[in-house]
Amino acid sequence: MKLRVAVVFGGNSTEHEISVISAVQAMHAFDREQYDIIPVYMTKDGLWYTGKELEDISAYQGDISATLKRNMQVDWVREGKDVLLVQHEKKRFGAPFTQAVDIAFPIVHGTNVEDGTLTGFLATMGLPVVGCDVLSAAVGMDKYVQKAVLKDNGIPVLPCACYSWKDYEDEDAVIADAEQRFSYPMIVKPLNLGSSIGISMAADREGLAEALELAFSFAKKILVEPAIKNLKEVNCSVLGDYEEASASECESPLGADEILSFEDKYMAGGGAKGAKGASAKTAGAAKTGGAKGSKGSGMASLSRKLPADISPEKREEIRRLAVKAFHSLGCAGVVRIDFLMDLDDGEKVYLNEFNTVPGSLSFYLWEASGLPYRELLTRMIEIALKKEREDAKVITSFDTNVLAQARV
Numbered sequence: 001m002k003l004r005v006a007v008v009f010g011g012n013s014t015e016h017e018i019s020v021i022s023a024v025q026a027m028h029a030f031d032r033e034q035y036d037i038i039p040v041y042m043t044k045d046g047l048w049y050t051g052k053e054l055e056d057i058s059a060y061q062g063d064i065s066a067t068l069k070r071n072m073q074v075d076w077v078r079e080g081k082d083v084l085l086v087q088h089e090k091k092r093f094g095a096p097f098t099q100a101v102d103i104a105f106p107i108v109h110g111t112n113v114e115d116g117t118l119t120g121f122l123a124t125m126g127l128p129v130v131g132c133d134v135l136s137a138a139v140g141m142d143k144y145v146q147k148a149v150l151k152d153n154g155i156p157v158l159p160c161a162c163y164s165w166k167d168y169e170d171e172d173a174v175i176a177d178a179e180q181r182f183s184y185p186m187i188v189k190p191l192n193l194g195s196s197i198g199i200s201m202a203a204d205r206e207g208l209a210e211a212l213e214l215a216f217s218f219a220k221k222i223l224v225e226p227a228i229k230n231l232k233e234v235n236c237s238v239l240g241d242y243e244e245a246s247a248s249e250c251e252s253p254l255g256a257d258e259i260l261s262f263e264d265k266y267m268a269g270g271g272a273k274g275a276k277g278a279s280a281k282t283a284g285a286a287k288t289g290g291a292k293g294s295k296g297s298g299m300a301s302l303s304r305k306l307p308a309d310i311s312p313e314k315r316e317e318i319r320r321l322a323v324k325a326f327h328s329l330g331c332a333g334v335v336r337i338d339f340l341m342d343l344d345d346g347e348k349v350y351l352n353e354f355n356t357v358p359g360s361l362s363f364y365l366w367e368a369s370g371l372p373y374r375e376l377l378t379r380m381i382e383i384a385l386k387k388e389r390e391d392a393k394v395i396t397s398f399d400t401n402v403l404a405q406a407r408v
Helices: 016-027 064-070 117-124 134-141 143-152 171-181 205-216 262-266 312-329 359-367 373-391
Strands: 003-010 035-042 048-050 072-079 082-087 098-101 103-106 161-164 186-190 200-202 221-226 231-240 245-253 333-342 348-355
Touching: 003 016, 003 098, 016 035, 016 359, 103 117, 103 373, 117 134, 134 143, 134 312, 134 348, 143 221, 143 312, 143 348, 161 171, 171 205, 186 205, 200 205, 205 221, 231 312, 231 359, 231 373, 245 312, 245 359, 312 333, 312 348, 333 359, 333 373, 359 373
Parallel strands: 003 035, 003 103
Antiparallel strands: 035 048, 048 072, 072 082, 082 098, 161 221, 186 200, 186 221, 231 245, 231 333, 333 348
16 A cells, blocks of 8 residues: 655745755655555645645646635644544535545755654654754754754854844844944844745945845845855755764755855756845856756756865765764754865865755755655655654653542
8 A cells, every 4th residue: 555645845934945846846746656645735824735736836827826726725733653644625515525644754954844743743743754843843943053063062053142023122232233243244134944045145344234134035034244255155965863864965056155045056047136135146056957957846956066166075075064064953854964075174064054954955965966856755765754653652641630520
């Protein structure tokens, strides 16, 4: 009997559309001899839909409300030991549609979904869930906590300062504090977003004021950190769990001598204004293109050097640090870890950030390492099922008479 896999994507996130692209890519790559794939699309309003049409990218390129009307709104329901997708609108006659699910495979990006929120909901329903657990997903999204954990584990990260909306009520004090800590240029970024949304580089005080305004429009907390002036970015993926993990081949996005913008990563041609105070020039200069690089191809479209143009020694250093960082955060499944190399400081390596559900699931890095996308997806499911078997051995309740003695 085939395993029934609910591929869950979308959600209330600034990276909603990128999630759709990543999920559709994956649904076309699954081994259909082993798995029945059930697309479960989450709207930005938190409604759930399923239907065969939702496996096709064209379903999202027109009138999305018309697409949803042609498909079925569903709810998650626990019935005994089974988890079901049940038709939301009850039929007047006959039994409502139900679809049993064996395992959830979230392919989501950004706040409100990738940060452990969705994983926690699905796990509470009693489903095994592919990928990072709630804690590792949350830490992977919170750039400040993530730096603290990594630093405590001896992994090099850039220093930073964290500011909140409350701090920003006195903008001059925030700017003065940042200037006391760091020299220009500085990088300003939202605390918990991905895809380079809201990130910009500040070359002077005026630029810092604009960068703060931009970042705070996307998040309640932001980070400021020193910018590496002579930069090479190198990315690496890790696959595994707490017992065993391995690193993929390394890549270096072309033009990544500066910070890549959302447009650089996902929009063919790039070059458009990314957001207030952050042009594509200041936020990054790489373009997308090529056979896999058509508009809307996700991270797989980014122009890159693969393998990265680095020495064998640096390659092994980055891959080793990637696996160590993966275990430090307690990750599972596949992640992508982005590193920065300071070319003015002997190619010193810093871990920049985690992507606990990377765009396109980083399949292109694993294909370059000899692991086809279909097998990557199977490995991720096997890791989740292993975790479910281990969790089943843990005692989660014991008999007491506390309630019998309670007085309220």
